[in-house]
Amino acid sequence: MSGEGVIHVVMGACHINTQIGARKGSLRRRSMPELPYIPLNIADFLADDKVALMTTEEVGAYILLLCRAWQQERPGSLPNNDEFLASWSRLSELRWCQIKDRVMMPFWFDDSHPGGEWVQKRMARDHAQVTETLKKRSEAGKMAA
Numbered sequence: 001m002s003g004e005g006v007i008h009v010v011m012g013a014c015h016i017n018t019q020i021g022a023r024k025g026s027l028r029r030r031s032m033p034e035l036p037y038i039p040l041n042i043a044d045f046l047a048d049d050k051v052a053l054m055t056t057e058e059v060g061a062y063i064l065l066l067c068r069a070w071q072q073e074r075p076g077s078l079p080n081n082d083e084f085l086a087s088w089s090r091l092s093e094l095r096w097c098q099i100k101d102r103v104m105m106p107f108w109f110d111d112s113h114p115g116g117e118w119v120q121k122r123m124a125r126d127h128a129q130v131t132e133t134l135k136k137r138s139e140a141g142k143m144a145a
Contacts, residue, residue: 038123048106053102055099058099060089062089065103066123068088069118070127074119075124076119076120076122076123077110077118077120080115082097107119
């Protein structure tokens with residue numbers, strides 16, 4: 001293929017426009033994650049009604065997207081880009097379009113940024129708290145040295 005064609009997949013709220021042969025990359029991702037782990041409250045995760053409605057496949061996609069959201073420039077956010085979300089959740093674009101609504105239920109759409117983005121509010125809050133705690137510990141360690 002020449003790489004000049006465009007595939008348009010439209011199903012419900014899922015829109016994928018991708019150049020055939022175009023390189024898939026990352027949007028707004030930090031080059032080196034500051035926090036290589038995600039604190040996960042298992043009791044809250046299992047008690048979340050939105051997660052409880054998900055199939056095993058949907059939970060897997062959701063967790064993969066949480067991992068990506070944790071490492072974004074704005075922690076807890078994902079771009080409004082179905083091509084990236086499908087790829088990051090390791091699903092075909094068609095399958096992503098079929099399960100997107102349920103996988104994205106715990107996120108809210110924020111249109112205040114260009115193109116919009118999906119935000120997981122708790123993750124954004126947790127990231128800020130962990131970052132602040134680590135900063136305080138670092139400062140305390142420097143003062144004790």
